Amino acid sequence: MPAVLVGGSVRAHNVSALVARTGAREVHLRAQVASGRGHLETDESLVRETVLAVAESPRASRPAVVAVDIGGTSAKGALVDTDGHVLRSARVATGGSGAETVTRIAGLLTDLIAGARESGRSVVGAGVVSPGLIDSATGTVRYASTLGWTDLPLAQLLSEAIGLPVAVAHDVRAAGAAELAYGAAAGSRNVVFAAIGTGVAAAISSDGRTLEGAIAGAGELGHIPVVPGGELCACGQRGCLEVYFSGAGLARRYAAATDGVRGESPDAAGVIARVGGDPIAARVWSEGLDALAAGLTTLTLLVDPEVIVLGGGVAQAGEALLGPLRERVSAGLTWREAPRLETAALGTHAGRIGAAMLAFAAAGRSEVTRSWSVPVILTDPASAVTDTHG
Numbered sequence: 356m357p358a359v360l361v362g363g364s365v366r367a368h369n370v371s372a373l374v375a376r377t378g379a380r381e382v383h384l385r386a387q388v389a390s391g392r393g394h395l396e397t398d399e400s401l402v403r404e405t406v407l408a409v410a411e412s413p414r415a416s417r418p419a420v421v422a423v424d425i426g427g428t429s430a431k432g433a434l435v436d437t438d439g440h441v442l443r444s445a446r447v448a449t450g451g452s453g454a455e456t457v458t459r460i461a462g463l464l465t466d467l468i469a470g471a472r473e474s475g476r477s478v479v480g481a482g483v484v485s486p487g488l489i490d491s492a493t494g495t496v497r498y499a500s501t502l503g504w505t506d507l508p509l510a511q512l513l514s515e516a517i518g519l520p521v522a523v524a525h526d527v528r529a530a531g532a533a534e535l536a537y538g539a540a541a542g543s544r545n546v547v548f549a550a551i552g553t554g555v556a557a558a559i560s561s562d563g564r565t566l567e568g569a570i571a572g573a574g575e576l577g578h579i580p581v582v583p584g585g586e587l588c589a590c591g592q593r594g595c596l597e598v599y600f601s602g603a604g605l606a607r608r609y610a611a612a613t614d615g616v617r618g619e620s621p622d623a624a625g626v627i628a629r630v631g632g633d634p635i636a637a638r639v640w641s642e643g644l645d646a647l648a649a650g651l652t653t654l655t656l657l658v659d660p661e662v663i664v665l666g667g668g669v670a671q672a673g674e675a676l677l678g679p680l681r682e683r684v685s686a687g688l689t690w691r692e693a694p695r696l697e698t699a700a701l702g703t704h705a706g707r708i709g710a711a712m713l714a715f716a717a718a719g720r721s722e723v724t725r726s727w728s729v730p731v732i733l734t735d736p737a738s739a740v741t742d743t744h745g
């Protein structure tokens with residue numbers, strides 16, 4: 356990456372011009388003068404002039420970050436400016452070996468940083484969100500089964516690759532933080548955000564702080580055992596919530612119950628669409644709702660949330676999900692009121708928005724995210740999406 360070397364009696368406006376012309380993001384001071392104390396020191400007026408010059412440079416005054424949302428099949432990257440506006444986006448495939456995936460994500464970051472320079476932006480940091488057990492303090496992925504990562508220092512590896520600060524966090528916790536800041540939970544300090552997609556995971560915010568836990572495993576709502584001795588889960592336990600209620604769980608249980616009868620295997624949305632006229636779909640859905648309600652009732656008794664926000668693909672069922680779920684959760688709580696149940700406001704953008712918030716925080720610029728407006732941060736120019744690494 357271009358850097359400006361400053362030495363001798365350089366003028367501030369010359370440094371500024373060099374920074375603007377090269378797109379440099381670093382200025383190295385090489386000028387030293389002999390001090391009266393018998394050693395070399397960098398001249399203070401030179402430091403002052405250089406800092407001024409960089410601050411006044413048009414490129415340096417337009418910072419941006421890169422936000423990356425890693426999934427089991429692809430990682431989506433976005434270049435995001437200080438208004439939360441997506442300037443460009445790109446994606447790469449994940450899967451294959453764990454090392455390959457790290458290399459591809461580093462490539463995604465590098466490409467978006469190069470693109471930023473073309474549009475006169477200066478990337479100041481990156482935020483990366485991933486599934487798995489994520490230690491956000493060190494940016495280490497303790498374990499992510501779908502990505503083949505164990506004790507991987509992801510933040511350090513990516514930071515070394517791009518020469519910028521990189522923050523790494525859990526995808527659902529980051530999405531929950533975005534819903535808490537701008538979405539359905541805005542203004543609340545005690546919130547459960549449950550992401551119901553292929554699997555189920557939750558982010559628990561208690562008194563405004565998101566719980567991470569001793570092994571970074573807080574919020575594994577999908578693996579709460581809700582049916583003692585029930586059906587086997589991929590995790591090795593029996594009767595886990597996500598066996599009964601998740602995108603994969605609903606589709607699998609419907610297919611198992613209709614084997615050889617219907618001769619087709621709809622996805623979760625297809626199962627939900629059949630609920631009105633197909634008794635098997637209605638039973639699978641109802642048993643799933645019982646399982647989800649049992650998990651949310653347990654969570655309510657443990658952490659006392661003001662609102663439970665449901666996100667992820669299955670939550671797009673909206674009132675068809677919320678109505679019967681409210682009844683069940685209320686019925687399960689005899690002596691206290693149930694928390695509010697809402698669907699997520701930021702949809703599939705929540706992970707990217709959470710990653711961009713992290714990136715600005717990593718760059719020491721989190722104040723810019725406080726004035727973001729929802730219509731702006733939800734805009735993702737699909738026309739700018741490019742597949743750079745297949």
Ligand SMILES: [Zn+2]
Pocket residue numbers: 577578588589590591592595
């Ligand atoms: Zn499980």
